Amino acid sequence: MNRIGVLSGGGDCPGINAVIRGIVLRAAKYGAGVVGFRRGWQGLLDGGRTTLLGLDDVEEIHSLGGTIIGTSRTDPFAPPDGADQVMKNFARHECAGLVVIGGEKTLAHAYRFHRLGLPVVGVPKTIDNNVGSTDCTFGFLTAANTATEAIDRLVTTAKSQGRALVVQVMGHNSGWLALFAGIAGGAHQVLIPEVPFDVAQVCDRVKKRFTNGNDFAVVVVAEGARPADPKSLDITEPPSPDGREDGVAKALAEAITRQTGIKAHHVALGTLQRGGSPSAFDRVLGMRMGLKAAELVQEGKFGMMVALRCTDIVAVPLEDAVRQSKTVPDALWREVVQLI
Numbered sequence: 040m041n042r043i044g045v046l047s048g049g050g051d052c053p054g055i056n057a058v059i060r061g062i063v064l065r066a067a068k069y070g071a072g073v074v075g076f077r078r079g080w081q082g083l084l085d086g087g088r089t090t091l092l093g094l095d096d097v098e099e100i101h102s103l104g105g106t107i108i109g110t111s112r113t114d115p116f117a118p119p120d121g122a123d124q125v126m127k128n129f130a131r132h133e134c135a136g137l138v139v140i141g142g143e144k145t146l147a148h149a150y151r152f153h154r155l156g157l158p159v160v161g162v163p164k165t166i167d168n169n170v171g172s173t174d175c176t177f178g179f180l181t182a183a184n185t186a187t188e189a190i191d192r193l194v195t196t197a198k199s200q201g202r203a204l205v206v207q208v209m210g211h212n213s214g215w216l217a218l219f220a221g222i223a224g225g226a227h228q229v230l231i232p233e234v235p236f237d238v239a240q241v242c243d244r245v246k247k248r249f250t251n252g253n254d255f256a257v258v259v260v261a262e263g264a265r266p267a268d269p270k271s272l273d274i275t276e277p278p279s280p281d282g283r284e285d286g287v288a289k290a291l292a293e294a295i296t297r298q299t300g301i302k303a304h305h306v307a308l309g310t311l312q313r314g315g316s317p318s319a320f321d322r323v324l325g326m327r328m329g330l331k332a333a334e335l336v337q338e339g340k341f342g343m344m345v346a347l348r349c350t351d352i353v354a355v356p357l358e359d360a361v362r363q364s365k366t367v368p369d370a371l372w373r374e375v376v377q378l379i
């Protein structure tokens with residue numbers, strides 16, 4: 040083997056650089072070089088957008104947020120000849136395999152390419168923690184820490200000023216981030232996509248806190264959380280082209296103000312949740328996943344994804360991992376909401 044290819048796709052996430060470092064370190068042991076395709080699948084569609092990665096290039100990158108090879112949400116199957124272009128361009132670089140670092144969509148593309156004959160290995164990356172077949176994705180716990188820190192700050196100001204605050208965190212189809220940051224940050228209500236909420240009940244609980252003498256309230260809501268009755272909340276903002284939905288916290292704050300007479304403010308934490316340096320856990324997890332991914336390429340075990348199982352890094356079929364999103368299990372939801 041003389042080369043391994045790597046790309047990162049989807050939203051960036053703390054820990055991608057640690058994965059890249061792990062790949063380069065293990066590739067060096069095999070005497071192999073690493074080719075980084077820039078900006079996700081776009082780099083392979085374009086063909087020429089590559090960076091050669093050696094030991095010196097990855098010396099201190101494990102502590103850096105983002106990804107040194109860039110990322111994008113490019114769908115390689117969108118152009119009619121996209122798949123052919125990717126296959127041809129990959130072949131030109133003479134890599135033994137391609138490590139695809141990505142979330143649900145990027146890994147689904149990887150699986151499709153695997154079926155077309157591309158030698159791929161997946162690495163699960165997302166702050167949403169919603170990739171199946173792994174206990175956890177790297178980046179999730181760093182993002183949960185970042186969101187918790189923001190909620191801590193918001194709690195002190197809500198308490199001082201006697202305010203109701205609705206804080207929106209990411210999580211399009213899963214509530215992991217809302218659940219972890221909400222509980223860790225001491226939110227008084229947490230709303231997640233998996234469990235449709237009742238607007239009147241949310242308002243009622245806010246009002247109760249104010250009438251019980253706790254004259255402040257913090258509600259954490261995942262961007263994809265929705266009321267059971269769609270007509271009970273007026274979410275006017277359309278989703279962004281990437282699928283991000285920004286309207287729920289604003290609409291909920293307006294409903295609370297209207298229905299309780301308590302002025303509620305809203306804050307969408309947005310992009311800041313994915314920025315910054317990875318936690319020690321995510322650096323170690325990322326590096327271990329990178330090492331394992333390079334090993335799988337060396338062993339010719341393609342169509343697999345690296346995964347965390349308890350404390351072990353294992354290989355699982357990509358097909359299983361992309362079959363469905365990993366949402367918050369009902370039992371966990373019930374267990375933790377009792378804390379509120």
Ligand code: F6P
Pocket residue numbers: 049050142165166167209210211212262281282283284309310
């Ligand atoms: O990475 C997935 C995700 O966090 C979704 O929860 C969210 O909808 C989207 O990314 C937002 O992406 P961006 O930061 O590019 O707007």
